[in-house]
Amino acid sequence: MIVSRRWLEALLGRPLDAAAVAECLTMHTAAVDTVTPIHQDLRDVLVARVLEVKRHPNADRLTLCLVDAGPGRGGPVEVVCGAPNVQAGKTYPYAPVGAVLPGGVTLERKKIRGVESNGMLCSARELGLGEDHAGILELETDAAPGTRLLDAVPLGDHQIAIDVPANRPDLLCHKGVARELAAVLGGTVKLPPIPGAGGAAPAGGDAALGGLRRAPSAREGGAARAAEPGVAAGPSGPAIVGAVDGVEVRLEDPEGAPRYMIAVIRGVTVAPSPRWLADRLSSVGQRPINNVVDATNYVLFELNQPLHAFDLAKLRGPAVVVRRARAREKIVTLDGVERTLTAEMTAICDAERPTIVAGVMGSSESEVSEGTRDLVLECAYFQPTRIRRTRRALELSSESSYRFERGIDLLGMPDALRRAVELITAVAGGELREPPLDLWPQPVQEKTIFLRPEGVSRLLGIAVERSEIERLLSSVGFFVAPKDDRLAVQVPGWRPDVTREVDLVEEVARLRGYDAFPDELRPYRPGTVPDAPVERAKSHMREQLARAGFFEARTVPLGPPDGPEAVAVVNPISSEETHLRTRLLPGLVRRVEHNWANRNRDIRLFEIGTAFRWTAGETGGKGLPEERTRVAAVLTGARHPPHWREGAKVPDMDLWDLKHHFELAVGLACPAARVQVAAGKTGWEAVTATGEAVGWAGALQADAPVWAAPLFGLEVDLAAESGVGAPLAYRPLPVHPPVERDLALVLPAGVTAVAVADVLRRAAGALLERVEVFDEYQGPGIPTGHRSVAWHCTFRDPARTLREQEVEQALERALRSLEDELGVRRRAG
Amino acid sequence: MRDLLAAIDALRERLQEVPQADDRRLQDLKTEVLGRKGGALTKILAAVPKLAPAERKAAGAAANALKREFEEAFAAHERTLKAGAGVARELDLTMPGRAQWRGGLHLVTQVVDEICEIFHELGFTRAVGPEAETERYNFTALNFPKDHPAMDAQDSFYLGGDVLLRTHTSPVQIRTLERYPPPIRVVIPGQVYRRDPFDASHSPVFEQIEGLAVDEGITFVDFKATLTAFARRFFTADTRVRFRPSFFPFTEPSAEMDVQCQICKGTGCATCKQTGWMEILGSGMVHPAVLENCGLDSERYTGFAWGMGPHRIAMTRHGIPDIRLLFESDMRFLAQFAGGTR
Numbered sequence A: 001m002i003v004s005r006r007w008l009e010a011l012l013g014r015p016l017d018a019a020a021v022a023e024c025l026t027m028h029t030a031a032v033d034t035v036t037p038i039h040q041d042l043r044d045v046l047v048a049r050v051l052e053v054k055r056h057p058n059a060d061r062l063t064l065c066l067v068d069a070g071p072g073r074g075g076p077v078e079v080v081c082g083a084p085n086v087q088a089g090k091t092y093p094y095a096p097v098g099a100v101l102p103g104g105v106t107l108e109r110k111k112i113r114g115v116e117s118n119g120m121l122c123s124a125r126e127l128g129l130g131e132d133h134a135g136i137l138e139l140e141t142d143a144a145p146g147t148r149l150l151d152a153v154p155l156g157d158h159q160i161a162i163d164v165p166a167n168r169p170d171l172l173c174h175k176g177v178a179r180e181l182a183a184v185l186g187g188t189v190k191l192p193p194i195p196g197a198g199g200a201a202p203a204g205g206d207a208a209l210g211g212l213r214r215a216p217s218a219r220e221g222g223a224a225r226a227a228e229p230g231v232a233a234g235p236s237g238p239a240i241v242g243a244v245d246g247v248e249v250r251l252e253d254p255e256g257a258p259r260y261m262i263a264v265i266r267g268v269t270v271a272p273s274p275r276w277l278a279d280r281l282s283s284v285g286q287r288p289i290n291n292v293v294d295a296t297n298y299v300l301f302e303l304n305q306p307l308h309a310f311d312l313a314k315l316r317g318p319a320v321v322v323r324r325a326r327a328r329e330k331i332v333t334l335d336g337v338e339r340t341l342t343a344e345m346t347a348i349c350d351a352e353r354p355t356i357v358a359g360v361m362g363s364s365e366s367e368v369s370e371g372t373r374d375l376v377l378e379c380a381y382f383q384p385t386r387i388r389r390t391r392r393a394l395e396l397s398s399e400s401s402y403r404f405e406r407g408i409d410l411l412g413m414p415d416a417l418r419r420a421v422e423l424i425t426a427v428a429g430g431e432l433r434e435p436p437l438d439l440w441p442q443p444v445q446e447k448t449i450f451l452r453p454e455g456v457s458r459l460l461g462i463a464v465e466r467s468e469i470e471r472l473l474s475s476v477g478f479f480v481a482p483k484d485d486r487l488a489v490q491v492p493g494w495r496p497d498v499t500r501e502v503d504l505v506e507e508v509a510r511l512r513g514y515d516a517f518p519d520e521l522r523p524y525r526p527g528t529v530p531d532a533p534v535e536r537a538k539s540h541m542r543e544q545l546a547r548a549g550f551f552e553a554r555t556v557p558l559g560p561p562d563g564p565e566a567v568a569v570v571n572p573i574s575s576e577e578t579h580l581r582t583r584l585l586p587g588l589v590r591r592v593e594h595n596w597a598n599r600n601r602d603i604r605l606f607e608i609g610t611a612f613r614w615t616a617g618e619t620g621g622k623g624l625p626e627e628r629t630r631v632a633a634v635l636t637g638a639r640h641p642p643h644w645r646e647g648a649k650v651p652d653m654d655l656w657d658l659k660h661h662f663e664l665a666v667g668l669a670c671p672a673a674r675v676q677v678a679a680g681k682t683g684w685e686a687v688t689a690t691g692e693a694v695g696w697a698g699a700l701q702a703d704a705p706v707w708a709a710p711l712f713g714l715e716v717d718l719a720a721e722s723g724v725g726a727p728l729a730y731r732p733l734p735v736h737p738p739v740e741r742d743l744a745l746v747l748p749a750g751v752t753a754v755a756v757a758d759v760l761r762r763a764a765g766a767l768l769e770r771v772e773v774f775d776e777y778q779g780p781g782i783p784t785g786h787r788s789v790a791w792h793c794t795f796r797d798p799a800r801t802l803r804e805q806e807v808e809q810a811l812e813r814a815l816r817s818l819e820d821e822l823g824v825r826r827r828a829g
Numbered sequence B: 001m002r003d004l005l006a007a008i009d010a011l012r013e014r015l016q017e018v019p020q021a022d023d024r025r026l027q028d029l030k031t032e033v034l035g036r037k038g039g040a041l042t043k044i045l046a047a048v049p050k051l052a053p054a055e056r057k058a059a060g061a062a063a064n065a066l067k068r069e070f071e072e073a074f075a076a077h078e079r080t081l082k083a084g085a086g087v088a089r090e091l092d093l094t095m096p097g098r099a100q101w102r103g104g105l106h107l108v109t110q111v112v113d114e115i116c117e118i119f120h121e122l123g124f125t126r127a128v129g130p131e132a133e134t135e136r137y138n139f140t141a142l143n144f145p146k147d148h149p150a151m152d153a154q155d156s157f158y159l160g161g162d163v164l165l166r167t168h169t170s171p172v173q174i175r176t177l178e179r180y181p182p183p184i185r186v187v188i189p190g191q192v193y194r195r196d197p198f199d200a201s202h203s204p205v206f207e208q209i210e211g212l213a214v215d216e217g218i219t220f221v222d223f224k225a226t227l228t229a230f231a232r233r234f235f236t237a238d239t240r241v242r243f244r245p246s247f248f249p250f251t252e253p254s255a256e257m258d259v260q261c262q263i264c265k266g267t268g269c270a271t272c273k274q275t276g277w278m279e280i281l282g283s284g285m286v287h288p289a290v291l292e293n294c295g296l297d298s299e300r301y302t303g304f305a306w307g308m309g310p311h312r313i314a315m316t317r318h319g320i321p322d323i324r325l326l327f328e329s330d331m332r333f334l335a336q337f338a339g340g341t342r
């Protein structure tokens, strides 16, 4: 919402500082996004009086003017002028040499037809103040020559852009914003008199602002209602009908339009708006159209009441029918687009067809045009939800729909309509022959909320005096009356957001100023919620992987489907991101490719995040998808950074690096799972005691450049419980020396290292503390198909020193079993 | 006898040579002094038994003492040489040292941890919940009116029916209030989703941290104090903070917290759009309707809640111009913050 500083000044009757306004609104009402000075590009332009007009010696169409441009110029200056309307004794805008004009051009001293011109007298167009460039702009000002134009003429203004929250429709107009300023800065809000409207400001000022009691219902104080409307049967049930100045009005959809007012103004002359009105609208960025439309827009921005004026002559009947639209009914809206309506929408029709999509946009047919003489002026309250759905269905927003959606002041409508009638008759002529018709089948009054003063202190944490509460609430239009030990607070119609006691507490807090509250830490009781175990598990896993040389990645969990159980997004934003991930690795591979594209060869990334899938029975629509926290890592490139001592070439990471990281990750993420060779020997998998595969590691396919190293990846479920295991118990350090033996074994094809180690451990017994592979060999001396694997065995008895003989016996047992069970022998020699 | 003692003394002089020796010279010295064949001290020790018995004891003691002195000197100097491993004149010590690959946590994770850690000190534990939620948890229970603009399907990813990817971590507030009795003090980190295509400042998914405190007697002052304490810890102790009115369906009163712009220190710059302030979090007192929706007596319990975006906070605090940098996972970017955020 953009408001004009000058417009606010007119409502408050006092000058305002734009920065102070912004600060006040931000701290008490709603954030101000920007404050933009307008017409600041005229800062160099001065007021000047033409003293004498002479003919230009070398050109018939030019004149030579002697101009008083103020003191400090060594007397009057000579200016060449081409305007036909220049007259001695009048004042005009004058740009001296060196002035920067709108558009950024610097005015230079130059000769025009042989005569030097000391600056320029300006037209409206040259100053960006209008389209007129037939002559220079004649000023009506008493300001002394040399005064800055911006100081002499009310042109300078500020546009203040307010970020109005969805619950504060009252801030969508100047009066509402002025009301907030008055509450905090002091002062009262009064509608400024309309030039030419004969007399003082119309009634309908904000009575509550003066602390006066508002009439309980605006009905009585508002515009007189025409003859009591009757009820008649309409096509969609009982209709409320009435007539005003020969126009029949039928309200057939009171649900969509709970209150509907019509005024008929006859004899208007549609023409361009007077300057003051056009300027007002321009100051908030609105393009002036004609006096009638501009008048309705003026009331919109002044009072937040959308109005619609249409041409009575174009109205068949003449009748105004407010009804639900019929399915597939068509209307060509003002923007020239044909729209198809549905029965969910409210339409304003004449005797035959729709002329307005209620609350959203009118049709080009019924639009006010130059030839319009008689006006039908609609002032309505449309049901916010209805308008929102209509706007969404038609994908059509307007200033009106924006306001109706948020809820306008149902009780302020008569005042707004009266203001509009007064404005239209002032700027376009015409007369109101009958009071407006007000169809309001179920009138409502201001709601009353009871406020307990101690409740205010209880929530805000500081004592707030009862009188202070009353003062603050009254300052923005609430009517407060004591009721027993409580306060009965009447909520003005423009505050639909205030519905319960706590809303009033917020009013007290914000008007007082949040900054006025202390910020001392007070004692609190510890909470009952334990730390989420999965968070600790994630944190621990992250640290371990970072320590192992991996960087944490954060990827978008959306991508192409990667399995039949992938969860589809009903309304994706791109064709590449249609499903939630079931695994993390594909996303990480895309990140590897991104790094390759940046010529990065050594890549180690990990991610911990959520994977989604539909489980049996939950295939969308019912219940939530299953979510698992998973950890995945990818690795490719050199095993460690190169160092000059070893030369530039560092071996690339291979499957064995991967296996190490996988075992590490599984040990942390799923301590109960076992790492085994995956089916088909594509890599490894982690399997739980129940046989569920919870992890996988192996080589990955990717779109790799030729210089890239092989890419490997691992992924495993991260069990939340892994973060909360029992504390580890200390195991005593050995005090007796070990006996160590190296054992070279010849393994026939098909015998695995893990099988050998198992037999070794079992057969050698408890004395065998550790067994580790340290070499593998195939070649001369080993039978074809066989391989030699060398093991380092450590024997130890924790309680005593071992004798060599015991070790020899254990080894012998082991070798016998190896030969018997696996055909494995000790390598000869 | 006198010759022998003189030889011992002469040899002792050579102890001074030990600390000056380099690797090779040290080996030579050892041979020269203690060598099995022809070592000076070996010879002396061999000569001791040949002395008269009366003299033997003194000469032997002296020789053995010297032997110990040499052994200790050799050992000490060997250690020194080893420690300096090659610290000798011909090495260029400006050559690079030997490195290992270093990994690190994502900047956003570090920011999340920092934030949660500060709140941990203020008594808040971590709570989490599902990323796919029902409209009830994501909207209705949080007092979003029907037809609220935020419930526009345009803005959320739907998975079918009334299931959507949560648009904030607030559903976990509801789940926590349903499951645990007050007092409640939790922070809720997690990923949230909005239907925004990627651009410099938007991402369809981003991190959020919400917080919730509910108990008897919690007031607006507690709320302001807690968040102010957080801001001063997270930024700097002298950081200025301001609270201003805002609107959220699930809080009343609602507030936005700004902190003094960290770039210009409040004087106004391009980052803060010349305001001198940076918007950090949305917050307020828990709306009584939210408590009631969770079965709590809103006359008895009050509370406060807030929410903030670690991605955006990371960007403002560290001057990151484009949110996509936080998702691209470029190793060069990740390495910049691998050692921490300061």
Ligand SMILES: [Zn+2]
Residues within 6 Å of the ligand: B261, B262, B263, B264, B265, B266, B267, B268, B269, B270, B271, B272, B273, B274, B276, B277
């Ligand atoms: Zn700044």
